[in-house]
Amino acid sequence: MGACWGPVLRVLVVQAAWALCGGQVRYSVSEEAEPGTVVGRLAQDVGLEAGEAEARRLRLVSQGRRASVEVSGASGALVVSSRLDREELCGKSAPCVLRLEVLVERPLRVFHVELEVTDINDNAPIFPVKEEAFTIAEVSLPGSRFPLEGASDADIGANAQLSYTLSPNEHFSLDLQKSEEDTVSLFLVLTKTLDRETMAEHRLVLTASDGGRPSLTGTMELVISVLDANDNAPQFNQSVYKVKVLEGSGLGTVLIKLNATDMDVGINSDIMYSFGKRVAANVKEMFTIDEIKGEIRLQGNLDYEDIDTYEFTVEARDKGFPPLSGHCKVLVEVLDVNDNAPEVRVTSLSVPVSEDASVGTVVALLSVSDRDSGANGRVRCSVWPSSPFGLVSAFAGSYSLVLREALDRERVSEYEVEVRAEDGGSPPLRGRLGVRVPVSDVNDNAPAFAQAVYTVLARENNAAGAELARVWARDPDEAGNGRVSYSVWEGGSGVGVVGGVLLSGGVWRPASSYVSVDAESGRVWALQALDYEEVQVLQFEVRAVDAGEPPLCGNATVQVFVLDENDNAPALLPSAGGGAGVGVDAGGASSLEAASGSLWAWAAWGAPAGQVVAKIRAVDADSGYNAWLRYELLEPRGKSPFRVGLYSGEVSTLRALEEADGPRQRLVIVVRDHGEPSRSATATLSVSLLEGTEAKLAASGSGRPGLRPLSGVEGGAESSSSSTNVWLVVAICAVSSLFLLAVVLYGASRWVPRAAVLSGPGPTTLVCASEVGSWSYSQRQSRSLCVADGAGKSDLMVFSPNFPPPPPGPAAKETQPDPSALLDTVSGTAFLRFRFSLTSTLIPLLAFLSHQARWQTLL
Incomplete structure (x- = not known):
């Protein structure tokens, strides 16, 4: 039973749907309607009762595009929900109909709704470009047509019906043609011949208007360039050019620049200048014309006496096709000038001139002439430089060049004398002649x-x-x-x-x-x-x-x-007693015995440490460091009870003498200088150790034969040494103070502005008078040496060395002193000369003090 009802129900549903689809509703709405605008009472039109639209769920069925309308739920009306643009929805299609489906449920029913969107004039005409440029030849004939592209309008119907207008002008008009297919062709028509020289460019405005109310418009600018045609011949700005030029003007002189113009452009305005066809040959030889610039230049020598006027024609031709030409006349007037300069010639020349020639000696004879006449031929002459020569006029046109001052070949060995001549023209012309006058030498300068x-x-x-x-x-x-x-x-x-x-x-x-x-x-x-x-x-x-x-x-x-070089070894001095021994003085509580070439001295047992036994004396023939001596004990080493003063040469006890030291001590003393390399001498001293009684006898002079007492055994030696030290200290302080003062003054002088030349010829100061040290100054070193007690010899040498500057010129390499070939050659400086003047008053006192110190040391 159920299986039989199924097909029946399907047939009834299909029939009902078919009946519903057969009904349609149509509405119309203007584009750009405001949202919310009611298009129609959809619920009522589809047969629904009031209030049934919401209950029966009346709605639109979407068809894939954004809906611009919707159904109001309460009233069931169809209203505008968003902007409606007919051109966007349908383009140029007419009419513009939107097909919608409306669905009603309970029971299900479908309705077809057509919504027509009507057009309004909301779009202005638009040209494809804002500006259109094209060219038209100025030879174009009236009636020539040139197509134009029209405007477009997105609207339809009357709103899209366009009409065109052109801005007012006298040369162009518009022609609008419609074909059988309703297409419109727009043409620009030439109504009057164009003239590029009058107006080279035309700017027109093309306006398109639609048929809407109100009407909307769009514009486009037409830029029309007129192409040139060779329709203008060149024209000179003057028909006759008059030129005045001085005779004798230089070749290439620009006489005049012609100016022809052509109103055409491009190649039609390019002008070439040339002489006329019937211009005489002498004109072409005398003048030339630049075919591009139109400059007429002088290429021959103008002479007023030959031709005073030139007349010729010039043609200006353009490069158009066919070429056109214009003509003018040029009149050149030659002006007479003073064009002959004076001429100076030497008729006789007596050179060279001896530098001891007397004043008034004639050196040369000159002749002066001018081919002009009148004032232009009167000539005045002078000589430059004005000394030591002068001009003497013998008669008209003849002059003598004479000596007016004494010559000196060493100052000027040759003169370039210029004789100048000037005529009386206006402006005056000048002639000149150079005369070379060498001066011969005489022996008037000593080396x-x-x-x-x-x-x-x-x-x-x-x-x-x-x-x-x-x-x-x-x-x-x-x-x-x-x-x-x-x-x-x-x-x-x-x-x-x-x-x-x-x-x-x-x-x-x-x-x-x-x-x-x-x-x-x-x-x-x-x-x-x-x-x-x-x-x-x-x-x-x-x-x-x-x-x-x-x-x-x-x-x-x-x-x-x-x-000084260290080429002398120290030499021992004879003893003060004159014995056979050399270089030893007894001192302290002992005496010295010299026998058989041996050096003897004595000392008492129990002598305290520091007791002077003897004093070795030596001198060195050298000076300075080379003569500064030092004394050293060579033998014995280690446990010897004696020592030797390094610079005094005094042999003294190192400790108290004991019997264990033996009856005799043999001392080997070496004396060395400070030279490089140092030299030395050796002395052997035998010291006998005596008992107190024998020591007293030796001290009183009644002891062993050959023993010499030394007066002032202790006090004499000490006072001598003290006096010597005082003199040496005074001398050393004086030298050191002098050197320090010189250095300070030299440093101060470096900050004082001085002349660029710091050395040169000057007087020499030589002082040799010091016993305490040696100063020497050279280009390589400056040093001060001070000798302590016991120095045999020293000196102070102060000088102002100087040397000449090298000779000028090529001879300098042959005669200039070679520093590598000289030995300690010194250039004099301002610093040394300043130091000499400062020390000149102190040197005598310093020499006296050092001299006293030296001799007290020796004695």
Whole structure:
């Protein structure tokens, strides 16, 4: 039974659905309607009673797109839910109908609803571009048509019906044509001939209006460029050009620049200039025209006396097709000028002129002429420079160049004299002639040394033939008059002043036995080794003689200071008692015995520590460090009861003497200097240890034969040593204070503005008078040595060394002193000269104090 009712029910449902689908509802609404706008009473139109829409669930069935309408649940009305845009929903289709399905449940029913969206004029016409540019030739004929692309409107119907208008102008209009297919063609029509020279570009506005109410519009700008045609011939700004030019104007001078213009553009306005077809040949030879710039230049020599006026035509042609041309006339007027300059010629020249020529000597004869006449031919002459020559007029057109001042070849060896001539024209013209006047030399200058005194430092024991220095004298004369030869001058006399040195023993030796001078280079050579102990200062004069007639000469003094080398070993001095022993004095509580070449001294048993037994005395012939002696005990070492003062040479007890020390002590004492390398001497001293009685007898002089008592055994020695130390301390303090003061003043002088040249020729100061130390200064070192008690010899040597600057010019390499070839050659400085002037008043006192200290030490 159930199986039979199933098919029947399905047939009834299908029939009912078919009946419901047969009914349709249609509504209309304007696009852009506001949300909430009621489109229609859908519930009533589908047959529902009031209030049944919500109960029977009346609703729209979505069909895949966003619904712009919806069913109001309470009233069952169809209302606008969102913006309706006909162009977005349907585009250009008309009519625009939306098909909706409405579903009613309980029982189920389906209704088809059509919603037509009507168009409103909400879209303005739009052109494809905002600006359209195209070109039209200016030769285009009226009536020419140029297609334009029209505008589009998204609306439909009357709202999309477009009309076009063109901004007012006299050259263009619009033509709108419709075809059978309702298509519209828009054309721009040329109504009047274009002229690019009047207006090269036209800007028009094309406006499209639709048929809506109100009407909407869109615009597009038309930019029309007019293409040029060669319809204008070149035109000169003047029909006749007049030019005035001076005769004698330089070649290439621009006389005038023509100016022709062409109203066309591009190649149609490119102009080329040329002479007219019937221009004479002499015009083309005299002038040239730049075909691009239109400049007329002078290419020949204008002469007023030949032709005073030139007249010719010039053509300006463009490059269009066909080419067009314009013409003008050029009139060139030549102006007469003073175009002949004076001419100066030498008719006789007497050169060279001797530098001792007298004033008024005629050097040259000159002739002056001018081809012009009148004022342009009257000539005035002068000479430049105005000295030492002048002009003397003999007659019209003839002059003599004469000497007006004395000449000096060494100041100016050659003159370039310029004779100037000027005529009376306006403006005046000038002529000039250069005359070369060389000056011949006479021997009027003696050789002159770069400085009066040369100070040289040389170490003793230098090799024979060693170069000591180089002197240089300048003679500004030329050739033989300026060729200088050098020699040692023996013409002076006096000790230590000129020509040599006084040796010990009163022996005078000339300087030529020590040195020689190269006649050509001025190099000073040592003929033999120098010995400081023999000569400390060698002073001589060098004479420079030129080869002129008569010869002239000049002198310079060379001072060679010999620097000490450690070439002497210390030597022991004889004892004060004059015994056979050498270099030992007895002292303290002992005496000294000299027998058979041995050194003897005595000491008493029990003598306390520090008792002076003897004093070794030695001297060194060297000076400074080389003569600073020190004493050392060589034997015995270790347990010896005696010691030797390092610098005093005093032999004293190291401890109290005991019987275990034996009756005799043998001491070997070495005396060394401070030289490099040091030298030494050795003394052997035998000290006898005596009993108290024998010691008293030895002290009273009645003891053993050969023993010498020493007065002031203790007090004498101590007072002598104390006095010596006082003098040495005074001398050392004086030297140290002087050196410190010199350094401070030198440092202060570095901050004082001074001249650029700090050394040069100057007087020499030499002081040798010190017993306590040695100062030496050179380019390499500056040092101060102080000798303590017991020094045999020392000295203080202060000098102002100086050396000449190198000779100028190419000869400098040959005659300039070579520092590597010299031995301790020193340039004088302002600092040393300042120190010498400061110490000149203190040196005598210092020498006296040190001298006293030395002799008290020796005695």
